[in-house]
Amino acid sequence: MEMVFNSSEVPAPDRFDVWREHLAKTICPMETSSEHSGDFHGELRSLQLGPISVVPTKVQPVTGLRTAKSIRQSDPECYTLALLLRGTLGIRHAGHEAVHGAQQMYVVDTSRTWETVAGPVTSVGMGIPKKLLPFPPKSVDRFLARSLSGRDGIGGLLAQFLTRLAGDTTPYRPADTARLGTVALDLLTATLAHHLDADGQVPPESRRRALILRIQAFMHRHLADPDLRPPTIAAAHHISTSYLHRLFQHEETTVAAWIRRQRLERARRELADPTWRTTPIHAIATRCGFAHAADFTRAFRTAYGMPPKDYRMAACPPTG
Structure with missing residues (x-):
């Protein structure tokens, strides 16, 4: 279910290159640079929940470029949602430009170029094959790179789910991975539908599960x-x-x-x-x-x- 990489386990001169290789495998290839590349510190975990991947990361200041060359090199044809837990990140993608802070989320399309500039950042990424989302690409394009709140509403439930999953996977068994992936997909679908005003495009079963999760969160409180x-x-x-x-x-x-x-x-x-x-x-x-x-x-x-x-x-x- 889980793979872990910590750059402190690698000799200092090789840390940045090895971290970059792991980033390419778990998210997608990018051209990256950092003023700390001589002694870089980065942590990266990969949780595979069926077709859904969840990638908690912690890095020093770094810039990233998803170029046409890197897209040709490898394109998982996914949407990647990123939830920032600490720090700030600026992004330019699909004609949109934004700066995101803690408890904000944004979505990128791995088939399109982007540029990011991040300070020290702790985040959780979530990769979803495009074919699993019930939205036409033009609908999703409306808010690529734009801020989605992870503090309240359905987005808050999604952020809470990703934060807890990133914090500790020990309560879960391998048999739980498919179920967790289904919950993650349902919450993401409901969150995007909320922002797209496209509730009619959400499958009834996804709406039911999202409502159950909202009710359970209410009862917990x-x-x-x-x-x-x-x-x-x-x-x-x-x-x-x-x-x-x-x-x-x-x-x-x-x-x-x-x-x-x-x-x-x-x-x-x-x-x-x-x-x-x-x-x-x-x-x-x-x-x-x-x-x-x-x-x-x-x-x-x-x-x-x-x-x-x-x-x-x-x-x-x-x-x-």
Whole structure:
């Protein structure tokens, strides 16, 4: 699922050239230069999620040119979305010119030339074969290189997904890669549709998955509210309660079961965290949305095979 490259593992004189080779393999060939090429530091990981690739990177100041020559050398015929986590990047591409900062995203077409100038940058790239997107190329051309927000709305969900995936892949198994790729594609499709005002071009299944993800993100934010119930959730998303239940039938669970599972998992993590060692268990239960401590204890024992007190003692024994 994952390949990792860190230039610090390469002799200093060779670091920039080796990093450039890895960049060409994971994204596409480019002509690059850097004033730090004599002792360059760059990190690059490649996560392959079926046909979707996710590439977290961290580099010193560098310029990049995607030229006609490099396109002839290799063209994966992809759109590449880049999410900036830190730093700034300027780009000139497809007749558009922009400067992007943290929590902003932009899209490039690997079949067209571009020029980038980046300071120290931490970012996450996502490569998608063009044929997988349900939009005509002229529609996507409208916002190539332009800023897309990664702070809120559907773009915020996409940015959150990419950030978490880039931060830690250990919870996932190889069998999860196809599922993660599907989620990434659905979120990107919904994000582009939002910016293109082209919801009608989004496949119904992609719209359904994107709505499910928005609802789940909403429920995550409100887990501590003991009144988090289907009517409130449905009203917040302008859908009927019956439609909300139908959506979760596709997830092979119920709304109430999903909320209970997430609350229990949040409580389990806090019970195992030394930071919360002195916090009373009933306070953790309340923080996680359980109004009654006895209900929490019963549910926790059923889910994890022991009461919360015993779980905390085993996972986070007292010191001294």
